[in-house]
Amino acid sequence: xxxxxxxxxxxxxxxxxVLSVFACLLLFASVCMKNHGAAANTWLAITGVIVAGWYxxxxxxxxxAFTGMYEADKFAQIFKIIILLGTGLTILISSKYxxxxxxxxxxxxxxxxxxxxxxxxxxxxxxxxxLFLGLELLSICLYVLAGYTRTRAESNxxxxxxxxxxxxxxxxxxxxxxMIYGSTGHTDxxxxxxxxxxxxxxxxxxxxxxxxxxxxxxFKLAAVPFxxxxxxxxxxxxIPITAFMSAGPKAAVLAALIRVYEGSVSYMHVDWLAWLGVxxxxxxxxxxxxxxxxxxxxxxxxxxxxxxxxxxMVGLAAANKQGIASxxxxxxxxTLMNIAAFGVLALVARKNEQRTKMQDxxxxxxxxxxxxxxxxxxxxxxxGIPPMAGFMAKFYVFMSAMQAGLYWLVVxxxxxSAIGIYYYLRFTVSMYMREPEEKxxxxxxxPALLIAIVVSLIGVLVIGVVPADxxxxxxxxxxSF
Amino acid sequence: MEVPLNHYLILSGVLFAIGVVGVxxxxxxxxIYMCIELMLNAVNLTLIAFSSYLGDMGGQxxxxxxxxxxxxxxxxxxxxxxxxxxxxxxxxxxxxxxLKG
Numbered sequence: 001x002x003x004x005x006x007x008x009x010x011x012x013x014x015x016x017x018v019l020s021v022f023a024c025l026l027l028f029a030s031v032c033m034k035n036h037g038a039a040a041n042t043w044l045a046i047t048g049v050i051v052a053g054w055y056x057x058x059x060x061x062x063x064x065a066f067t068g069m070y071e072a073d074k075f076a077q078i079f080k081i082i083i084l085l086g087t088g089l090t091i092l093i094s095s096k097y098x099x100x101x102x103x104x105x106x107x108x109x110x111x112x113x114x115x116x117x118x119x120x121x122x123x124x125x126x127x128x129x130x131l132f133l134g135l136e137l138l139s140i141c142l143y144v145l146a147g148y149t150r151t152r153a154e155s156n157x158x159x160x161x162x163x164x165x166x167x168x169x170x171x172x173x174x175x176x177x178x179m180i181y182g183s184t185g186h187t188d189x190x191x192x193x194x195x196x197x198x199x200x201x202x203x204x205x206x207x208x209x210x211x212x213x214x215x216x217x218x219f220k221l222a223a224v225p226f227x228x229x230x231x232x233x234x235x236x237x238x239i240p241i242t243a244f245m246s247a248g249p250k251a252a253v254l255a256a257l258i259r260v261y262e263g264s265v266s267y268m269h270v271d272w273l274a275w276l277g278v279x280x281x282x283x284x285x286x287x288x289x290x291x292x293x294x295x296x297x298x299x300x301x302x303x304x305x306x307x308x309x310x311x312x313m314v315g316l317a318a319a320n321k322q323g324i325a326s327x328x329x330x331x332x333x334x335t336l337m338n339i340a341a342f343g344v345l346a347l348v349a350r351k352n353e354q355r356t357k358m359q360d361x362x363x364x365x366x367x368x369x370x371x372x373x374x375x376x377x378x379x380x381x382x383x384g385i386p387p388m389a390g391f392m393a394k395f396y397v398f399m400s401a402m403q404a405g406l407y408w409l410v411v412x413x414x415x416x417s418a419i420g421i422y423y424y425l426r427f428t429v430s431m432y433m434r435e436p437e438e439k440x441x442x443x444x445x446x447p448a449l450l451i452a453i454v455v456s457l458i459g460v461l462v463i464g465v466v467p468a469d470x471x472x473x474x475x476x477x478x479x480s481f
Numbered sequence: 482m483e484v485p486l487n488h489y490l491i492l493s494g495v496l497f498a499i500g501v502v503g504v505x506x507x508x509x510x511x512x513i514y515m516c517i518e519l520m521l522n523a524v525n526l527t528l529i530a531f532s533s534y535l536g537d538m539g540g541q542x543x544x545x546x547x548x549x550x551x552x553x554x555x556x557x558x559x560x561x562x563x564x565x566x567x568x569x570x571x572x573x574x575x576x577x578x579x580l581k582g
Contacts, residue, residue, distance in 0.1 A: 129539075129542065129543050129546055132543075133546060133550070136553075136554070140550075143557050143561060144560075144561075150567075152568075153568045153569060154580060156564050157578075157579050158580065160562065160565050160577060161580075163557070163561050164510065164513050164514065164517070164574070167517040167554060167558065168517055168520070170517075170554075171517055171520030171521055171524065174521065175497060175523070177543075178524050178527040178540075178543075179527070181543070182490075182530075182534075185535045187539040187543060235580050236580050
């Protein structure tokens with residue numbers, strides 16, 4: 001019997017390959033240079049992200065790889081750019097933090113890059129196996145990164161909680177995938193879609209499978225009621241890692257949810273979208289209400305990130321073309337504004353993250369006027385106040401839900417935005433109108449952090465003022481899908 | 482005599498349920514982790530049963546991937562538990578409660 005060698009063309013996976021090569025280079029470099037190359041690590045990692053971004057941005061000749069298990073379409077491309085942007089900003093805000101905390105090793109950046117590879121695989125996966133592998137590559141790197149400051153008890157605790165609950169959720173995710181496979185006989189999403197639309201599936205298995213898959217993905221997205229791990233893990237992890245976890249992985253999971261629930265199993269006679277709408281309302285409400293009572297800024301931002309996942313899910317529930325485009329815009333804007341906000345928090349928190357309370361921001365406007373203004377703009381954008389991009393992002397999401405006729409969802413989302421404004425303003429007030437309790441030497445931002453903040457501010461203001469181009473771009477991305 | 486598909490599915494469903502109950506009720510981090518592994522192995526059994534029933538290789542390939550990932554997860558997970566034990570001298574999840582709000 002002749003053995004047929006499949007045609008292998010890896011141009012479609014160029015961004016993933018570039019990132020993996022750079023991650024390995026970082027590991028080599030950290031062995032060769034010992035402690036001398038600490039600053040070089042940051043720039044090597046940044047270079048990797050930029051080169052990968054270039055390959056993700058440029059049109060590639062091949063669209064799929066690994067016999068169709070990986071699909072680099074326009075939809076994947078735009079999510080890849082958002083994710084790489086998140087990783088780039090995370091590396092920039094990490095440089096000073098990791099120096100102060102003495103965790104500026106090559107491994108730290110290598111793990112960030114490997115986690116990014118996992119996310120890129122997820123958004124481009126057209127098969128449940130690739131989706132699972134991407135998700136686990138992401139998760140395993142994040143477990144390590146959450147506990148990276150391993151002498152801090154909080155960081156250990158965050159890593160343990162994330163690992164145990166993440167493994168638990170992965171079990172559900174896999175059982176769901178196994179059930180969907182058993183029901184339709186396919187692991188590839190197109191095959192599942194075809195089997196479902198032709199009625200060639202076992203209804204009970206598919207229902208159980210789709211519910212369990214939703215639990216597994218909902219966990220990673222931190223959707224209520226699968227969010228219990230989020231506040232603790234976000235609070236305990238090193239601040240740049242919290243920033244990283246709050247943006248990129250959410251975008252990757254949303255992309256996966258769109259591919260599975262709006263592609264493959266959408267032909268089933270169960271209204272998945274109504275359920276996603278219910279989850280969205282719960283996620284927004286719990287996130288916002290819990291954020292109201294927090295006195296720790298890091299924990300407040302953790303709850304706020306839960307609520308933002310809820311807003312993005314409104315677009316998912318709308319399920320029209322505009323809804324998917326608005327999810328893309330939302331994740332782009334959220335990545336820009338949230339990571340930089342965490343960057344400023346890392347600076348204020350000082351050594352060992354001792355100062356993350358509301359009152360530690362008191363008087364920040366007088367000691368660091370530029371950073372305080374930047375933080376105010378970011379907080380306003382997170383709250384959704386025009387002309388910042390956060391407003392446009394919310395506006396598009398709500399509009400798409402209106403078009404889909406989901407008025408109850410829009411009402412709930414608008415009420416939630418109003419609640420959200422309160423805690424972002426409370427935090428801003430503390431920067432401008434309160435006296436600091438103790439005199440501390442002013443903090444200075446590193447050049448890398450300033451770059452990250454300036455990039456975010458430009459992005460937030462440009463997308464907020466002239467959003468049309470970005471909406472067009474998102475609209476084009478979903479045409480191929 | 483051939484064992485019907487349902488028997489495998491019931492067995493794996495029961496194993497999965499034992500794993501879930503273990504994760505929820507046990508308090509030792511290592512035992513919780515063992516229960517998670519039990520859940521993953523229940524999934525492997527489901528995948529292989531379906532694969533054999535459908536006459537499709539996809540499920541068996543999936544199982545290999547799950548086993549590989551579980552091994553990687555074990556390495557990372559045990560390292561995390563050891564790091565925790567070094568700072569806290571306990572692996573009981575009820576004692577791990579610094580973060581609350």
